[in-house]
Structures are given as C-alpha cells and as structure tokens.
Amino acid sequence: MEKIYDLGIIGGGPAGYSAAIRAAQKGFSVVLFEKDSMGGVCLNRGCIPTKTILHCSDFYKNLKKADKFGIEISDKKLNYEKIFNRKNDVVLKIQKSLTKLVQSFGVEIVCEEAKLIAQDKIEANENIYQCKNIILATGSKPANIKGLETDGQFVLNSNDILNLKEIPENILIVGSGAIGVEWARIFNALDKNVTVVELAERLLPLADVDVSKRLDRLFKKNKIKFFTGTKVESINDKTVLLSNCPRKIRDKEQSDVNEFLECHLEKVSSGGSKVRGDNCDTRLDGQEFTFDMVLCAIGREPVLPQIEGISIDLNGKFVKVDDNFRTNIPNIFAIGDLVGKMLLAHSAVHQAVSVIDYITEQKQCRFDTNRVPSVIYGNPEIAWVGKTEEMLAGLEYKVSNFPVAALGKAMADDEIDGFVKVLSVDNKIVGAHIVSPEASALVQQFALMIDNELKTDDILKTVFAHPTYSEAVFESVLGLDNMSLSLPKGM
Ligand SMILES: Cc1cc2nc3c(=O)[nH]c(=O)nc-3n(C[C@H](O)[C@H](O)[C@H](O)COP(=O)(O)OP(=O)(O)OC[C@H]3O[C@@H](n4cnc5c(N)ncnc54)[C@H](O)[C@@H]3O)c2cc1C
DSSP states (O other): OOOEEEEEEEOOSHHHHHHHHHHHHTTOOEEEEOSSOTTHHHHHTSHHHHHHHHHHHHHHHHHTTGGGGTOOOSOOOOOHHHHHHHHHHHHHHHHHHHHHHHHHTTOEEEOSOEEEEETTEEEETTEEEEEEEEEEOOOEEEOOOTTOOOOSSSEEOTTGGGGOSSOOSEEEEEOOSHHHHHHHHHHHHTTOEEEEEOSSSSSSTTSOHHHHHHHHHHHHHTTOEEESSEEEEEEETTEEEEEEOOHHHHTTSOOOGGGOEEEEEEEOTTSOEEEEOTTOOTTTTTOEEEESEEEEOOOEEEOOOEEOSSOOOEETTEEOOOTTOBOSSTTEEEOGGGGTSSOOHHHHHHHHHHHHHHHHHOOOOOOOGGGSOEEEOSSSEEEEEEOOTGGGTTSOOEEEEEEGGGSHHHHHHTOOOOEEEEEEETTEEEEEEEEETTHHHHHHHHHHHHHTTOBHHHHTTSOOOSSSTTHHHHHHHHHTTTOOSSSOTTO
16 A cells, blocks of 8 residues: 655755654654755755855954964965865765754655645655645745846856855955855955945844944954945946935935936956946945955745645745645645745744644644844854844833943953843843854843743843853843943943
C-alpha cells in the first residue's frame, strides 16, 4: 500500500526544516522537499554567508586599532579570496550537519523540485507523495526592480555579491535596510569607498528615529557617504539616473515637480561610473563620484512552487494565510518568507514551531510582528524590538536613553558609541532600541520582557552581572524613573 505521510513540506529553509524537526518530534511522519541546498536563503545566500564575511571585515577593522590595545602588528594584508573561501567552508559545514540533524529525527529528505498537484499530493521527479497535511515554505528571492535590473556585472543583487572573489573599490548601495547597511559596513571595514542611496528621509527607515540618527553619525564617522530622499530613476547601459527631490517638495509645501532635482551617474570608459550632480541639492552638492558596482539591496518577492489542480489564494504576491498560517485550503499551510510577515529567519522558525503546534495540538498560533526582534550586524550592532517612539505618539509613555559610554565594560573594550533606549507604557516595556556591542543579545532580554508583559518593578528584581553590556539594560529600565545609578543627576 502506498505510504501516507502525516506531513509534506516543500522547502528546506529555516521555515521548512524547523517545521520538519518539530513535527517529527511530535510523532509525525514527515517528507521534506528541497530543490537546491538545505538551509535555504538563510544558510546559503543570507544570514550565514553575510555574517561570516562581516566577521572577517570586523576582525580586519579591529586589527587597525591593535596598537591602541598594546599589540603591534607590522604587516596586515587583506586577502578577500580567503574570506570568500572561508565563507563557503562555513556554509558547507553547516549544510552537511543540518541535513544530518534533520534526518536524525527520521525526516525523509527528497532533494528534488516539488510540485503541488492536489490538496494532498506532492509530485517530485515523477513520484507522487500522499500527505495528510502540507506546508509550503518555499521562501523568497531578490525582486527584479524596474529600472534596477541586475546583470550580475555592474548591477548586483544580494545573491550575486556573494559570488565575488574580489571586490571593487567604489560601490553604490541602493537601500539602507538591513542588507544595505550590513554590506555598507563590510565594504567600509575592508577600506572600500561606499555610497548609500536611500529613498526614505532617513537611514534604516523602519528603525526608531534615534537609531537612524546614530547610524547617520556612525556612517559619517566611518566616511560612508549617503544620500537620503534619493531615488534611482533608471540605469540605462552606462547611465544611472538619480532623482533627488528637495525636502520642501517631499513635505508637500510646494508641488512644482519641475523642482525635482536630477543627477546623472555615467559609467566612464575606465570601467567606473560617474555621478554628475550639477543639478542636485546640497546632499549631492554637485560633486562627482565614480563607481565600479551597484548593489541593489532592496525588494524581495515570494517563490511559489508550481501548483496544479488547486488554487491557493494570494495576498498581493505573497501567500494569504489566516492567524494559524492556514491557506484557503484547510490542510495546506504556508510559513516563512513566502507569507511576507517579516522576512527574517527567526520569524520563519517561530512560525514553523507555531504551525506544527497548531496542526498537532490545535494550539492557536501567536505571531505578532511587533514582538519580533530586528538586528543589523556590524560594529556596533543595532537591534530593536517592539514599538518606536513614533508609534507611541499620542499615548502616555516614558522613555529612557542610556549611553553605553557610562559602562565600565564599554570603556574597557573602547566601544563607547551607543545607547540603549527603552519605552514603557503603564510600567511595562513596549519597545527597546539599541546601538551597542552585543545588541543582538541584549535585544533578546527586552523581547522576553515585552512578550511576558513584565512590570518594570519585576524586571529590576533581576541581578545583572558586572561588567557587562547587560548593565545597560538594567540602567535603561532604572532610567524610566530617573533612577540610573551610573549617570549624573538630571541626565
Ligand atoms: C543577504 C541576506 C541576509 C539576511 N540576513 C538575515 C539575518 O541576519 N537574520 C535573519 O533573521 N534573516 C536574515 N535574512 C532573511 C532570511 O534569510 C530569510 O528570512 C529566511 O531564509 C526565510 O526562510 P524560509 O524558510 O521562509 O525561506 P528560504 O530560506 O528562502 O528557503 C526556502 C527553500 O525552499 C526551496 N524551494 C523553493 N521552491 C521549491 C520547490 N518547488 N521544491 C523544493 N524546494 C523548493 C528553496 O530552494 C529554499 O531552499 C537575510 C536575507 C538575505 C537575502
């Protein structure tokens, strides 16, 4: 008799493999289909390769400060090909162990492209797999943005950039979200000239305003050029057209579109490109820049499997799901990047665990984008969770902003450029915004507080180790009532 699986999963990224393990742990028979490499974007083209390269670039940057720490290094040379090879080694190692990990739970992995051919049937390599439940976890890919089409040579996306064995000197990055900022920091740490163009009024537009302002300062300090409120209109062979509209127009105080300022970026025969900013506002200031490469760090779109015989409802381009990640077909669920609810690996993993608990035990899923931490890596790290000050406008809230420079640990490490900003409503933390070493770990403490709706009095019962950056968590919460122990009175 043909085998009937309790669960079939299409996609072996963080959403798919986490769901597979969780379901197998709960006693389900599971078959998982992966057409490319286990680990999905996160392991192969996202989180892990970028953070591996970023670690190398940070390491190199720190070496430049070695003298300050009493270490004399006379000859430090950068070999990007070695960084590239190390990145591949790390990815490969994790790929192998991930496959073994998933198989250790008895999950059957089918390394083929899968097609959904009926409500309970998946086809792969001409074999048909009967499944009581199906999870679609096919992820996302870089979107092809009109006017910013990638060619893998001059205009690159986040996949292409990982294939470079050497990196050019002058780089334009389009977009100052997580991907754009991380690559800007990598290239900058590796002594390349970096220019960032952001359409919104400020860098990291989704962050709290104070975080954006600090990044602005850090970019300036590190000599990363950036233009906010600036749009790439088109790239035509050798010409990139940027339009940079003046603030007064953006603010709708004046509507004469003729005042939109344009500047031209022309690829010059030397292989570089030139921005002619003669008609630009002060941020472009009529200067000329040359670029060797453009990284398009904006836009992702879902990857849908081939579907025959049934129809899955969409929400825009993404798959439409209810609060329990169920599609319009009762036994078919969708999770991860494919559903477009915060395109992050930990968001995908959380959804995977929740959906399996729903399928196996009918536990209602609880996924609130407001409780998902965001992290931007680099030096210093940037992280946030919960509400921004802008979101609390009109409400009664308290705010505290603790500078990490007041910590003994920060002084010891010479890492004094950062802060922990906390927001509370009714003595409960509702948001935290951090620029600090270890921000990726600190933000998790606030995520726990927010998720469990802890009262500030209860938080302050916890003992925070010294000397650590965690003391900034303690101090920032104390600061909500102006009770910081490490800042002068009134600060
Ligand atoms: C440059 C970059 C950096 C990032 N950094 C971070 C970070 O630091 N932290 C973070 O949390 N997130 C980060 N992300 C986002 C993260 O990678 C994604 O959110 C995450 O990978 C989504 O997981 P997923 O399982 O939903 O989809 P994916 O990882 O996209 O996996 C989907 C899998 O499905 C497979 N598949 C698709 N169609 C089929 C089919 N028909 N049959 C079989 N298999 C199929 C694909 O091959 C793929 O392996 C980053 C992304 C990028 C691009």
